[in-house]
Amino acid sequence: MSDQLSADIVVIGSGIVGSLAAHRLVSQGASVLILEAGPRVDRGRIVANFRNSPRKNDFMSPYPFSSWAPHPVYQPVDNNYLVQAGPYPYKAEYIRMVGGTTWHWAAQAWRVLPNDLRLQTLYGVGRDWPISYDDLEPFYYEAEVKMGVSGAPNNGSPRSKPFPMQPVAESFLEQRFRERLAPGGYDVITNTTARNSRNYDGRPACCGNNNCMPICPIDAQYHGGLAADAAEKAGAKLVENAVVYRIEHDERGRIAAVHYYDRDKVSHRVTGKTFILAANGIESPKLLLLSASDKYKNGLANSSDMVGRHLMDHPSNGLVFDADEELWPGRGPMSPSSINSLRDGAFRSEHAAFRIDISNASQVLSVTQALIAKGVYGDELEQQIRYHAARQCSVKNVLEILPDPNNRVTLSDRKDALGIPTPQMHYAMSDYVHKGMAAAREEYTRIAKLMGGTNLRYSPDGVYGNNQHITGTMSMGHDPKDSVVDAFGRTHDHENLYIASTGVMPTAATVNSTLTAVALALRSAEHIHANA
Template identity: 75%
Template sequence: MTAQLSADIVVIGSGICGSLAARQLAAKGASVLMLESGPRIDRGLIVSNFRNSPRKADFMSPYPSSPWSPHPLYGVVDNHYLEQAGPYPYKAQYIRGVGGTSWHWAAQAWRFVPNDFRIQSLYGVGRDWPISYDELEPFYYQAEVLMGVSGPVNNGSPRSKPFPMEPVAESWAQKRFREQIAPLGYDLIVNTTARNSRNYDGRPACCGNNNCMPICPIDAQYHGGIAAQSAEHAGVKLVENAVVYRIEADAAGKIAAVHYYDPNKQSVRVIAKQFLLAANGIESPKLLLLSSDDKHPQGIANSSGMVGRHLMDHPSNKYIFETEEPLWPGRGPMSPGSIGKFRDGEFRKQMAAARIDLNMPSQVAPVAQDLIKQGIYGKALQEQFQHRAARQFSLKSVTEILPDPENRIVLSDNKDAMGIPKPRVHYHMSDYVNRSMDMLKPIYAEIIKAMGGTNIRSNPDGVYDNNQHITGTMSMGNDPKNSVVDAWGRTHDHENLFIASTGVMPTAGTCNSTLTAVALALRTASKMGAAS
């Protein structure tokens, strides 16, 4: 017989969005049950895994994938959990475990700029949001306080209140980069991050370990594991290793229950008054599509046929070069600053907006590996290693991609170990992105020349890196015919089902998606709890 649980509100997914929304709902007096498909994550174990991993650049290698809740892995062997339908590869990385993917993020917590919410009205491209920047601004600030966010005042996003704390002190390399590009008219803005510059919320200040990805060893950087812990402290009951495989609707169209498997594939039915789907932009649409029935043949919340569509991320063209003077990147945060000059403007009518991001992870490992691969050893190895590790820098773009219904998540015919269909991704790149990448080429060249750059390498034309900012697939909007949820995150089809995820974002802008998703989740939670 199937076991049964109940609560006022069930939250599916314990990532940063689900956990902070659950925390807020519990504070309002609701009984909240949060279901997480993966296991609990121990920070000490992950730090040890990273220290012992031979693949330091593979940010997923410290995070094991469980048989009952697999996540995509592309290391030594691709586990083919996220199937590629092409024509362009979209190898998204995410963690299925308590706290979710922000365990290994860079903690960049940028706000959108106001015009990002109305690019269709202003520039004739993409989609307008059903809410404005001003409507989301109080929730942006609420998220920043919870996460401990710092940043510069003048970064293109108006504020009603100052940041909770001052930015982390900049490194010498960051300072010299700013000085050398200033004569070109480019301002290096300190990145807005959820990283402590002083003791905050019981956690220490950043001490510059420079492995923010895949794990901050001292929790100076906020992540979903901290959020999940705060939810439990607020009274939320968390069930880990609970793989939700079906959302059940009643005859009237309300959601009656969700069903999950434990690792032994024993099924549990969970009933509630309201439900909040808070998995990411791949796992959430997968679950909605899995939950088809006679009355909902396309899946739950999918009368529009839009579930899974409009998948977005931020394609990048990375430039690696060696500076004229030794700057020793690898001290302080891995991603300390950005050039924001190209985040908005009339050019968006023709090409994508972009942010140029300064990357400063330690170059010791990649330089050593490259030299050894070339067969260099002995004194030459020592000399070349010392020269290059002190000078190797990289820049990359965080480039907007427009919502396109053909970029989408569907169900595969292949199944995982629990018998659940895997997600399959259709993805392509547009000329709107390609034109932006071409526009940035002379900008990169100008900056690299100012740094005395040599040994310059970049992506081949038309081949871009993925930033792991999974956005779209369950877009919010006012029209039930072309969107999945309304302006509050409530599904158009089911009055007691809400979604809190990067997946509800109609456009991607030029900033990492987490802060905006958390702000939306808090806004959705403020609407929940009332009679359905």
Template identity: 65%
Template sequence: MSEQLSADFVVVGSGICGALTALVLAQRGASVIMLEAGPRVGRAELLANFRNSPRRGDWMSPYPFSPWAPHPVYRPEDNEYLVQAGPYPYPAEYIRMVGGTTWHWAALAWRYVPNDLRMASLYDVGVDWPFTYDELDPYYQWAEELMGVAAAGEEHPESPRSQPYPLEPVAEPWAMRRIRERLTGTYAVANNPVARNSRTFGGRPACCGSNNCQPICPVDAQYHGGISVAAAEAAGVRLISSAVVYNLEHDEQDRIVAAHYYDPDKNSHRITGKTFIVAANGIETPRLLLMSTSDRFPNGIANSTDMVGRYLMDHPSTSLTFDADEEIWLGRGPQSPSSISALRDGAFRSEYSAYRLDFTNISRVDSTTQRLLKEGVYGPEFERRLRYSAAHEMSVKTVLEVLPVPDNRIALSERKDALGLPRPQVHYAIDAYTRGGAQDAKQHFTRIAELMGGSNLRFTADDYFANNQHICGTVSMGDDPAVSVCDGWGRTHDHENLFLVGTGVLPTAGTCNSTLTAVAVALRSVDAMLPDPTIAREPAAAAERTGS
């Protein structure tokens, strides 16, 4: 007979949001069990996988695929785990293993701009959040301190802050310095805020500039979910890996009483607890809720108003690649170090999407080599063209806002995975609002190329949008249960002891990578789950007034 386990809190998912939530709960004296569908894999093995991978440029290749906990794989061919229902493809990438997808990220740690939380009120599009930017500010700071975010506050007036960044900016690469100097007077180019060490921090070294931020930082200068998990376990959290949660069980009062999971051999186990937290990503969280059906909830847990899975958002990108008139040599330093933020907000948002302009600093050697070989170029001509492109080629991309549209959603497919569970199905379209932002950006692409003396301009096709893997929405927060899944604290409207954390709860996507905001919102939710009596926080007091 298997061991019967129970805890004050049961957390489903060991990514950065789930692990940091578990960490803080344990630090406050609670017993916590954290369940992770994927395996535990050490950093040394991941680094070896990266260095030995024959699939250069495939940033998923270091991360093991587990038949019992599959994730999307697209190279060398699509495994079709994420079933596409159209009309536009949504090839999301994420990792199911201990620590989650932040093993593999560029560590960009932007804050939203305040108006991202007031889209309906200000621009008559999207929705308003159930709390304000000012309420989130202390939790942003807390998240930045946990993760060691490096930036200069004066470079980011678009996102006000009450305290300085924990770390000074990471050293600016030469290429980005030249771009900034040549665009000065027309565009303000700023260093991206990053969860990457600019000096020794958290027992880890500073960034060494190796340009391997993705698929994995070779020196562990970047923060990631593996670090969060280690801290949670050190605080007393019990982690069970290879535990695929497939059902949440409720009682007659609609409280969640147990999580059922399969091990890799499809043996079923039951974990009980007082409070349950689903911390999978914006695809796996709705998938679990939709699978958890009962006579009372035939459409799934927390889904009495058919909102689970809806409002899927990301940040599609268009781009321009061109040759600068001087040697800038991309490839030294972080892969995504600098951006232009001037277009992240404005009255135009009532008509078309806001966006950030992001400069890529990925070495051009590999991509140029592959292109020249496909063209049949060899010998001295190969060497000449490779050197020229490596030195002169650069690119700039948009990070486009997507509105919360109910028909963009995650559903359950009729196709099954190895454990017999439904694969997630995605319904996705890119609407006129987002396309309008992409069209507006073309004038800025052209102007940037002019300022850099650009030639050989190559725009992406009008109907091509790259995916950025910033999975937002699908279990959105809100005050109205008719159009949201959980309240402003992450508590589901249907179940008083079921909380949701992660990027899926974000009601709008803004124009920045979603991880930092998701962590900040998760930390705010912890103050509703288990307030810290030693810290006087207004959100905790508000939670007490609502009976939390």
């Protein structure tokens, strides 16, 4: 075992959530050590990997796979890192490297709606949060300033201060959807995103590359790598290739240390006063379960048996169609705008709420692949590519799923290269989801008609996409019997262990979870500092 490391605050995970919490704490005078399982890779290398990849529609292909810190891979073949116990496959994608998964996100940085935190009280479904929207609002704004967020002011989430910048100029496709859907009663608004419309925090404005996923080539889009850099510049120490495999507690139940393997499986012990578990909603419960002991036989923070349970994401179905005019998707952000009118309402007692996202991603690749598969070639191929790539467009939903204790993360019997058990996924879809998907399909049909749509191609019935918004596996709540952490993210069972992750969200709402997780982490950081 190597020499011991120590800090006031030990953060496990260098993604956007953990790094921004670390940045806040180190800026307030604490010594902070960040442990990251994966390697450090710079933006230039990722961009080169993307440009050289034969799989341009595989958002994971530019990112390194590390045998000592494996993540799920599905193309060209499934590496089965996530063991599927069914009945519905949950094929999450995430990156284990410095900065985490927001390297390849769409930068959507939405706030939840106030009613999203009161589902049980208002609609008799799901769970209520142990905090109110007003508790979270100042930390939302702090996160927006750090990340450089813009959006439509009328998006349903109250604000005490305006966005720190104006949105990126709308694309022609976004403009035409807004104009043509308005007579049908649809209000198309610009998405709330962490993407520069002007020089901000030393980074340039968006120049419309249209490959926000898998990588913004100029850093106009905020991501966890920038957050990790900021934490280090402020004084935090970051150790890469540090795979934490056990959290150690003392006889009183306080966390005393964490143990990690380096890439050669040499074990290291790290001590601290306060520990923040900031891996994602799969890797964090995995580590808590791995850390079972004679005192905590079901794993740490798990006296409630809730660690790993209530796994949620945002399942999606969608529609691809050809508009009756040239829209030329492919210039500007890939996901620029959406319809938000069905995010809330009395119907939530019966079926899932959803947001409808309008894609502006280039259609050239998918159109070309479809035409070649049909046997089109030569001059006709070129003509049809030009025709269809200009008109083909798509919409999809971001749909709420309710917390279900049977949807969960457990430990599988498989082990990775370091001998650590891999996660096993138990997942199912309810009638609440199916009814919401059916309601969304009716909206798609109306939208396509307003756009003069032809050649309508709906998602197959019962087959839903996954948005990689992993929530719910370490839910916050007032009652230690049915939750893992309290309203400040501190575990009920261990007074000096906090969790900063999308996994602490008790419900998933209808928007991307990153900004909410960051706001919750900043609130936790304030609580840690105040109680130091």
